[in-house]
Structure formats: C-alpha cells, structure tokens
Amino acid sequence: MGIKLLLDKAHVEGIRFYDAYRREGGYRSVEKALKMSPNDIVEEVKKSGLRGRGGAGFPTGMKWSFLAKPEGVPRYLVCNADESEPGTFKDRYLMEFLPHLLIEGLIVSSFALGSNRTYIYIRGEYAWIVDILEHAIAEAKANGFLGTNILGSGFDCEIYVHRGAGAYICGEETALLESLEGKRGNPRIKPPFPAIKGLWDSPTVVNNVETLMAIVPIMNMGAEEYAKIGVGKSTGTKLISACGNINKAGVYEIDMTISVEEFIYSDEYCGGIPNGKKLKACIPGGSSVPILPANLLLKTAKGETRYMNYESLADGGFATGSMMGSGGFIVLDEDQCVVRHTYTLARFYRHESCGQCSPCREGTGWMEKILLSLEKGKGKMSDIDLLWDIQRKIEGNTICPLGDAAAWPVAAAIRHFRDEFEWHVLNPEESQTRNFGLAHYADPIHVPTV
Amino acid sequence: MSEAQTLFKVTIDNITVEVPAGTSILNAARKIGGEVTPPAMCYYSKLQGSGGKCRTCLVEVAAGSTADPRPMPKLVASCRTNVMDGMIVKSITSEKVLDARKGVVEFLLINHPLDCPICDQAGECHLQDLSYEHGAESTRYEFQRRTFPKHDIGPYIQLHMTRCILCYRCVYVADQLTNKREHGILDRGDHSEIATYIHKALDNDFIGNVIDVCPVGALTDRTFRFKNRVWFLKPVEAHRDCGKCCGRVTLWYRGDEVFRVTARKDEWGEVEDTPDGKPGWICNVCRFEKKETKDWVIEGVRHVNRHSVISAGHYNTLEVPKETIQDVMHGRNPKLLMDIHEVSDVNKPEIHLSEIPGPAHSDNFDNNKPA
Structure with missing residues (x-):
C-alpha cells in the first residue's frame, strides 16, 4: 500500500x-x-x-x-x-x-x-x-x-x-x-x-x-x-491518471518507488489489461512524451526494471526512454494501431498549434496529412522518411515547447514501430481491415554485449 | 553620449564586430552585412515587438559570453536575442543552422500558392529571395494547399491571405502607427488568418504602410494591382510638403506615368529613417492620391541597393551575349524564344509523357544524360 x-x-x-x-x-x-x-x-x-x-x-x-x-x-x-x-x-x-x-x-x-x-x-x-x-x-x-x-x-x-x-x-x-x-x-x-x-x-x-x-x-x-518519500531526485508522491486498455482507469497516487510493471498489472493500481490481451505500448506521461513499446517500457535498454519516477522513465534518453511528463499514463494493447494512434495525436497538435511560428504552424499540418494518408493505406515508403525529417525540423526550432510536443510522439512512433508503418505502406488493403498486432514489441529486447 | 555606451564584442561567423549593449544578434550581423546576415521575414526593426515568429533567422550560439562561455542548447532567433560581450555566433558556418533554415523555408512554402507569375510582389518579394537563397529546388509537399478568398479591406488595400506567411508585421503597424487597434489574427494554427473583423475597412491615414511592410504579396495596393511589373518601373526619389507625414517617397515611373508610390526602403527592405531619425512612414494621401509628377519635387534616381531584379534591370550595364541564339539552340532557329514546342525535346516521338512515372522533369528529356 x-x-x-x-x-x-x-x-x-x-x-x-x-x-x-x-x-x-x-x-x-x-x-x-x-x-x-x-x-x-x-x-x-x-x-x-x-x-x-x-x-x-x-x-x-x-x-x-x-x-x-x-x-x-x-x-x-x-x-x-x-x-x-x-x-x-x-x-x-x-x-x-x-x-x-x-x-x-x-x-x-x-x-x-x-x-x-x-x-x-x-x-x-x-x-x-x-x-x-x-x-x-x-x-x-x-x-x-x-x-x-x-x-x-x-x-x-x-x-x-x-x-x-x-x-x-x-x-x-x-x-x-x-x-x-x-x-x-x-x-x-x-x-x-x-x-x-x-x-x-x-x-x-x-x-x-x-x-x-x-x-x-x-x-x-x-x-x-x-x-x-520516493527515490533519488523524485521525491514525494505523484498523481498518475491512467487510461487506455486497462481494467481500472483512474487517478492513482504513487510514491515513485513502484515499477511500471507493478503499476499496470497489480490490482491496487491499473489491474492489468482487459480480456486477457497483451501489452503493446504505452505513453507514460501524457500525449506529448515519446511512446514506448512493451519491451522497453517494463525494462530499460540495460535490462533493469523501469520504475515510475522521473529518472527511470527517462533512462536511455529519447532513444530508448521516455518522460514522466504530466502523468497521463495511456496503455495500448495488442489490438491498437500505432499509425492510427500517431495520426490522432498529430491531428490534435495541428488543431492546437497557435500559428505564431512557422515550423509548428505548417509542420504539424503537414505531419497530420502524411499520417492520414499512411493510415488510409495511401502512403509511400518515402513518406516515413519525410515524416522523420519534418519532425526533426520542427523540434527545437519553435518558440514554445508545443513544437517539440508535436514532434516527439511522431519521432518515437517511427523509431520504435517503423515496421508497422512499413506494413501499412506495403499492405494498403489489409491495413484497412485488420491491425498489425503485437509483432515483437513484447519480446525481451536484445541487449548487445560489448 | 556614445562614449558612455558599453560596447560588446561579438563574433559572427569568425568576423568580430563591436556593437552597443542591447543590440540583437541580427542587427549586429547587419552591421557586418553580406552573407552572414541571417534572413528575416517577420522582424522589422521599426516595429516594436516584431520578430521571433518566422524562425528564418535562427543562429547557433557557440559561446554565450566571455563570462559564461557555455553554448546555448537550442538554435536561437537572432532577431530577439541580444548580444553579450564575447558571444560567438555561427550563422552560415553552422550546418545545423543551414539545415534548420532550409526546413523553415520549406515550411513557409508548403502552403504558399507560388503564384509569382501573377503576383504584384514578384521581383521585390522577400519570400522569393529567401527561397532562392536558402530553399530546396523542389517541394516534397503533395497535398492541397491552404486557400482563402480575397478580401478588399477598404478602398486601397486588398488582402490575399493565401499568400500570407503570418509574420504579424501588418498587425504591429496597425497597432503602433495608428491610434487604435485595426485588425489582428483570427483562428489558430495553419488556419489562422489576418482579418479585420466582419470585413471592417482599414480606414486610417497611415494604414497604407501595411503594404510596405508585407514581405509577400498578401497585402497589395489596389491602385497598382496588375498595372505593371515592378522591374519595368523606374524608382525615383521625390518629396512633397505633406502635413501628415514626412512626404519622402519613392515614385515608380514607367515612361511619364507614376504607377505607384511607396516609402523609401533600405537594403533590408525596411522603411528608411528621415533625417530627424524617425521612420519614414508615409500617409495614404501621398501613397494613393498623388500620382502626378506635378505633385512632387523630384530628387533623382533611387539607387536600389538590393540584389533584386529591380536593380539588375536598371542600373547594370547590359552585356550583349557573345553567342548567337542559334549557337545556344544547337542550330535550331525558333520562331519565338518562348516557343516551347520548337525548342524543347518534349515533343520528340521517342518519349511519351505517359511513360514517365510521376510529374515530368527536364531530366527525362535530357539527351546528353548517360543512359
């Protein structure tokens, strides 16, 4: 408790x-x-x-x-x-x-x-x-x-x-x-x-x-x-608002020493994933922070347990980590489509960009359009690289962090789920009728030995 | 007074310059001039609070100051960042800056209609210059571009939002030059637009200046629209005794006819200061109603200092090319220079447009291209 x-x-x-x-x-x-x-x-x-x-x-x-x-x-x-x-x-x-x-x-x-x-x-x-x-x-x-x-x-x-x-x-x-x-x-x-x-x-x-x-x-x-209370530089308690494919969505107060696995699966908190489905991915800190696949979410790239605190969630930087953010914990199960999910977020940021500085104003709209065509099975393979290039040119070049917030989810989705994007391009008709599924995202990650 | 001012040493692309404290990086770079000066689409030194929005002037700060030589983590907008003593700035020597700048130009162009052939601003358009100097040769944008209907705001000005890059300059002009707030931005994000609410006319003695500050062809002079191309006109400096403004203008002649009147612009495209140090904004009467030579005292030819087509057409000695057209055309003799059917390889029977995947490119017709 x-x-x-x-x-x-x-x-x-x-x-x-x-x-x-x-x-x-x-x-x-x-x-x-x-x-x-x-x-x-x-x-x-x-x-x-x-x-x-x-x-x-x-x-x-x-x-x-x-x-x-x-x-x-x-x-x-x-x-x-x-x-x-x-x-x-x-x-x-x-x-x-x-x-x-x-x-x-x-x-x-x-x-x-x-x-x-x-x-x-x-x-x-x-x-x-x-x-x-x-x-x-x-x-x-x-x-x-x-x-x-x-x-x-x-x-x-x-x-x-x-x-x-x-x-x-x-x-x-x-x-x-x-x-x-x-x-x-x-x-x-x-x-x-x-x-x-x-x-x-x-x-x-x-x-x-x-x-x-x-x-x-x-x-x-x-x-x-x-x-x-807490651990390291993550002192005190933090409220997490958990939603998505979990049994018990709601607001939980945690003391930042529990692991992500415990948070998702224990009955005290989210209570696991409904209908016996498997965990595919999770956004641990609100829509702006990078999405993590299941294997990187529960364990860091070094193979250590990932905990619900500022340092552990950010472990590995954006390459293999994410952020604590505002504590909006969104869980995606194996039935969810990451491309569609990324499109939904891009649409949100396009709608909410204030329109003051050009990279964010034009870039968010462009990303949304490309993601929509990918989602509808009309995308090209080069669109994925283009999307990567657009987010790279938005990030850090805007007045406020909204540009970064719009760029990070897209970057993380391509970084971790590129094969799902490619599958959408290669199977335009099939992608309209079924989802890509779990793929290897729940497999233990390969840790290279130096 | 100038002795009392502290001077800061700042190094931009390995060129050191001394500027007074409180100067922005952009203005320090303008002091050096030339290629190291970052382009600026939204900053306007005569308008308070402008800048920081277009992000074309991003530079890398490699060392913050002598006291704190840490580099700044992100690229900064040079128009809104003040210099510190010992600051080291990288503009064109930084790959990161050039890459970001190219990205910004691309972003500015994806929703721009690129209707330069029918745009009155063509030839003196900052976006044209910017994309020529910093942009890519083709677009990667394959979607429909954003469009807006044209609006006449008052009898003299037309707003064509489709071309707008939302630099906010006109909003600042209306705010700072005129007594009341005239117009602003409605909506948000890529569907935001410059608007006078419910098409209220912009009727103010100085509102014509929004045309001069607009970096693109979004705000145009209705008394000049489609009358002429700017590079056919001859700029002449003139003045008149005006009760409202400084009365110092540039008249744009073709033959004996004055086609338009604008304020005098310096090499950065900004309104020049009058001798008493105030910005030389002009009033609507001078701009729109005095289009006769007899209204003005002519001072002489206006030297257009910019690398624009206007100066190229007027003041360079015309060099007659040594080759004849026949040489250039490999012996073919076109009836008209622009007769594309004669000079182009498009009509060659061995190439069919239908065989080319995607839009046709000149490379497709290049005979000398290795197979």
Missing part, C-alpha cells in the same frame, strides 16, 4: 466543504507558514526536492528562488489549471474533490512569494469546477484565511479564478499569461522569463495545481520527511 499525501482524505464525506476539511486538519499549514519568514518557506520547498508536476519536472524551489523582487512592483502567483493534455486528468480530480487543498497550497505559496493577488487559470471546459473553486474561496474568505490581514499576520491575499477559452496552448506558461491579460494566447518569446517579466510585466511564478497542493504536506510534515 503506497503512501498517500494528497488523496488520503479525498473520500471523507463532505471534504469538498470547509467544515469537513477543517475538521480533518485542513489549513494547518497556513497557520504554520504565516509564523515563518517567506524565505524560510522557499528554502523548505527547495529542501523537499519537489519537482514541477506539470510536465517538465523543474525543481519548484529553484523556480521560486529565481523570482525577481524589485521594489514597488507587485509579484504574482498563477496556478496553471489549464489541464488539456490528452490522457491527463489528475488536476481535474484534485480540484473537483479537494478544492480547499488547492486554496491552502495557494495561500502558503502566495505568502512565500509575496503575491497579494493570485490567479487560478482554469481550463474553460472545467466549468463546474470553477463553481466548486469559487465556493471554496468564499468559504476560506469567510473563515479569515483569505482577504486582508490573514490570521492577524498582516498578509493580504485574494484568489481569482479565470476561465480559459478552450486552447491547449494556453497551458504553456507565457501563453497563459497573455491570455490572462486578455490578449490572444500566443506564447511569448523567452527570455525574459516570467520570473523576471511575467503577468503585466511583473515577476510571476506559474505552477501546476498538483505542485501547489504538494506544498501543503511539505509544510505539515517538514521538508526532510517529505524528501524521504
């Missing part, structure tokens, strides 16, 4: 409301934090080794310490709740069931960063969650945890919820800030980074929902205790 830090009280009756939440020990961290100095809290978060839960895994304490603090300029904390990555739905679960945990994390973080006006930028489609959050904010305010002079400490803080208008790109932090300012959600050109010039040209920190919630257990149990 794993440790639960965020979801431990998620099923308490009425936890969504202030009374039950407070009874279960809520808002203790605020009382503790307001007696500390802001710098001590930042140091505490640094010591905890907490890494950003939004996808990139950047150390949160480090990000906080980069925040510029010029005199007479307001500083802002923005909570990135624009969760729109296909396969990721952990923030939705957290905000829906534990709104007060987010408010609590936000108050502590706002105090640490000196933000008197804090924003939650929430995905527009999460309309009902806005109501939940606003209700929670009103309750917190009525009980003196928000507003002016919180708990007599002299610290003022207001939290505002801002609804997005349905763009995936607004999950990119600078596009989010543009959108929050009321402009078109185009990512900004960096530098300057938001820590220097963010919202309304003021220093700003943008953090994911789960990251800000993790501040609460860090304050409650202390950074040293928190850092003991």
